[in-house]
Amino acid sequence: MTIDAKLERLQALFSEMDRALIAYSGGIDSTLVAKVAWDVLGDRALAVTAVSPSLLPEDLEDARVQAAAIGIPHEEVQTHEMANPNYTSNPVNRCYFCKSELHDTLKPLALSRGYPYVVDGVNADDLHDYRPGIQAAKERGARSPLAEVGISKAEVRQIARHLALPWWDKPAQPCxxxxxxxxxxxxxxxxxxxxxxxxxxxxxxxxxxxxxxxxxxxxxxxxxxxxxxxxxxxxxxxxxxxxxxxxxxxxxxxxxxxxxxxxxxxxxxxxxxxxx
Incomplete structure (x- = not known):
C-alpha cells in the first residue's frame, strides 16, 4: 500500500469513528494522529495530554505549541502512576501500569464528553517490540489507527512531512x-x-x-x-x-x-x- 493510500485509509478510519479523543503526548506519532483527526473531524476531535513527573516540562510545552498550530482542542489531565508501587518498583512490565493509569483516566473522560473512542499513537513497528503498555490500552478499548493501517515509524515521518508538519523529524522522546x-x-x-x-x-x-x-x-x-x-x-x-x-x-x-x-x-x- 502506498503512502497516499495509507493516509486515505487513516482518514477513513476517523470518518468511521465520528468523534475521538486522542491520547496525545506531543511525539510525532500522536501528533500525526491528532493532525489527521482534526482534519477529518474538526471540533469532534480532542487531544488530551497526561501530565506527570515522567513528562519533561519542555515536552509538555511542545505538545501545547503543536496542538495550537494544528488547531485541535487540547486539554491536560494529571495521572498518578507514581502512586502505584507496581510502577515505581520498575518491573519489566512497568509500562503496563503506566498505560493502565493513562487509559483508566482517559476512558471515563471520553465517555463523559461523548467521545466513543480513545485513540493513541502506537504505530506498526511498536507491535514488534516489547511494549506491555499496548496490552493495557487494548484491555481498556483504546484503538491505534496507525497500527491498524500498518503505518511504520518511517512512514509516520513521511506522512507528517507530506502534511507539512514542521516536527516530522522530531526525535523520539519516551517518558x-x-x-x-x-x-x-x-x-x-x-x-x-x-x-x-x-x-x-x-x-x-x-x-x-x-x-x-x-x-x-x-x-x-x-x-x-x-x-x-x-x-x-x-x-x-x-x-x-x-x-x-x-x-x-x-x-x-x-x-x-x-x-x-x-x-x-x-x-x-x-x-x-x-x-x-
Whole structure:
C-alpha cells in the first residue's frame, strides 16, 4: 500500500469513528494522529495530554505549541502512576501500569464528553517490540489507527512531512522512566535529575540522546556518529561538574551509542518473543 493510500485509509478510519479523543503526548506519532483527526473531524476531535513527573516540562510545552498550530482542542489531565508501587518498583512490565493509569483516566473522560473512542499513537513497528503498555490500552478499548493501517515509524515521518508538519523529524522522546534499568526504584527526584541532565545536553546542541541512570551513575548515549565530535567539542570537566550538581556521582559515555530499546536487551528471550 502506498503512502497516499495509507493516509486515505487513516482518514477513513476517523470518518468511521465520528468523534475521538486522542491520547496525545506531543511525539510525532500522536501528533500525526491528532493532525489527521482534526482534519477529518474538526471540533469532534480532542487531544488530551497526561501530565506527570515522567513528562519533561519542555515536552509538555511542545505538545501545547503543536496542538495550537494544528488547531485541535487540547486539554491536560494529571495521572498518578507514581502512586502505584507496581510502577515505581520498575518491573519489566512497568509500562503496563503506566498505560493502565493513562487509559483508566482517559476512558471515563471520553465517555463523559461523548467521545466513543480513545485513540493513541502506537504505530506498526511498536507491535514488534516489547511494549506491555499496548496490552493495557487494548484491555481498556483504546484503538491505534496507525497500527491498524500498518503505518511504520518511517512512514509516520513521511506522512507528517507530506502534511507539512514542521516536527516530522522530531526525535523520539519516551517518558523519563525509561531511563532506568528494570528493578531500580523510580522516584520523582531521580526523574528530575535525569530531566535536568538531558536538558543540559540539549542546550549544548545535542538533540537525539539519552541519559541513562543507574544508581549514582549517569550514562550518556548519543548517536554513534556524534560520539567523537562530542568528546572533542565538550568541556568535559564542566559537564561532569554540572551532572554532579544535578545529583550524579559518576558520569560515563556509552561507546556503542544511542539505540532505542537498549534496556530491553537484558530481558529473557521468552519475553521478547511474546510481543504484543
Amino acid at each position: 523519563l522512566s525509561s531511563r532506568f534499568p528494570y528493578g531500580e526504584e523510580i522516584t520523582v527526584a531521580k526523574l528530575q535529575r535525569v530531566g535536568r541532565a538531558e536538558r543540559y545536553l540539549r542546550e549544548l546542541g545535542w538533540k537525539n540522546l539519552r541519559v541513562r541512570s543507574e544508581g549514582d551513575t549517569a550514562k550518556i548515549e548519543l548517536l554513534p556518529e556524534q560520539i567523537k565530535e562530542f568528546v572533542l567539542a565538550t568541556e568535559l570537566p564542566d559537564l561532569v561538574s554540572a551532572f554532579q550538581e544535578f545529583g550524579f556521582v559518576y558520569v560515563t559515555l556509552d561507546l556503542e551509542g544511542y539505540r532505542s530499546g537498549k534496556l530491553n536487551q537484558v530481558l529473557a528471550p521468552e519475553l521478547l518473543e511474546a510481543r504484543t
